[in-house]
Amino acid sequence: MPLLVLIGVALVVAGFALRLNPLVVVTVAGIVTGLLGGMSPLRILDEFGTGFAGSRSVTLYIVVLPVIGIIERFGLQEQARRLIAKLSFLTTGRLLAAYQLIRQVTSAVGLYAAAGHPQTIRPLVYPMAEGAAVRRFGRALPEKVLEKIKGHSAGVDNVGAFFGEDVFVAVGSILLITGFVDSTYHLQLDALQIALWAIPTAICAFLIHGSRLLYLDRQLDRMMAGVPRTPAPRPQAAAGEGTEAHR
């Protein structure tokens, strides 16, 4: 019964729905899927080993953490907030939309590794997006508003990178398409053609997400309308300090 292996998928869905620790859920689902697929325990351990070895590139971003850590100790996020306070035409939404444009264009010319959540969003973009909102409203931002700005600060990098990088010829996804299709179906696909046909979707992504970001300013206005005017000169503490609520 080949459909039995789908139990592994169901385990992941159930585990995430029950808010169990994702690392544990994924490991258990992997072992169960392997067993249902008829693998021996040694083969499953081998799969874990080769899978870890083959996927190390996704963890390489950790090497930027030391420099981000030291400049945060010296007040980088604080300085990012001060800078945004001077650029009064940049609202939270406009700032994020501008970042999306930069991220998409630089990814489209092959520079997708230049930015990302650890190296640009945490130290620069999020503090500026939050600082712009603090300046606009002139009071402390409630948890709900901070959370929304955080979500959009993280999301803008994903949308920008995904729908920019596919316009670049030598990116992994295009090489995967040509590699798979050419060897399986004996076609001769031109990578440049694939990259070219990614442009219409890239434009749609920019228009859809960009408009949502500009609309974000009005959403924040509405969320802040019910918040009492208590003066709060100190902006919120830097992200990642203190609480552990996401665990």
Next chain:
Amino acid sequence: MIKVEWFYWLLGAVFLAGAVITVRDRTNPKRYGSAAFWALVGLSFPYATFVSAKTAPPWVLGLAVIAMTVLVGARRLGRGTTEASTAEEKSASATRFGNKLFVPPLVIPLVAVIFAAVLAKIHFGGRPLLESGSESLIGLGVASVLAVVVALIMLRPKSVAAPLSDGHRLLEALGWSAILPQMLAILGQLFTDAGVGRAVGTVIGNVLPAGSLIGSVAVYCVGMALFTVIMGNAFAAFPIMTAAIGYPVLVAHFHGNPAVVFAIGMLSGFCGTLCTPMAANFNLVPVALLDMKSRYTTIRAQIPTAIPLLICNVVLMYVLAFGVL
């Protein structure tokens, strides 16, 4: 030739340094379990070099990976509570250094650009200077090291080891989610090898509306997105959905332009990536990095873009690949 493996060893050293910092950190109530976790991760990176070269048995690494999960599952992973500097110190330092603080983070993209645009094309005696296929990873590695050097020279912290302890504090904030993307890659490989792809392909093949072009386009695009939500990766979804519908139905039967079909098919998968916690490096790592309260905040911000964009993809493929206009 500069190899990407060098930077995996550097990364291993960063994790091992973190293990040493953790074991000496009395503010961490679970310092021994936490140190064991980071040490296992740190040792796994250099060992994996030999697994990739097929000179060491992979099951040893597999055991280490499962041991990491056991430590997390048994709640032995914690974090210290010391802060690098108080808010007042940060404020005073920001006044003192001003916009010079932006120099080290700007070194990273600058060096990455130089590597991607210039050094990637240099050859010595017929061999490339940078290992082919890993140019941007090598650029990121070199850029990070140079940025640390620039920061040390500019800011002159009391100890040259300060970047390691400051970086480790960020790593502690990531916690187990630092290795979740790799665990998901392992799961994806297990799914593929156990035949999950074929099973899902069978299920989706059964719902295919026979003979309808727009229906087939929609099933291919939406199927790519849904499959990516399950696997966490559009790359895993692409071969299966393409074998089930993309090639036999859209290209061979309806004579669609293959470049358009496959390009937009892959981008439909990316819409799925925006919606799934399985894409941990994009959707869950930032939750830890920005200290969000809910695991799903990033995804919530992205779904209202992903759904209309997926509809755009269906329309674009229908219009552009089949000469409808």
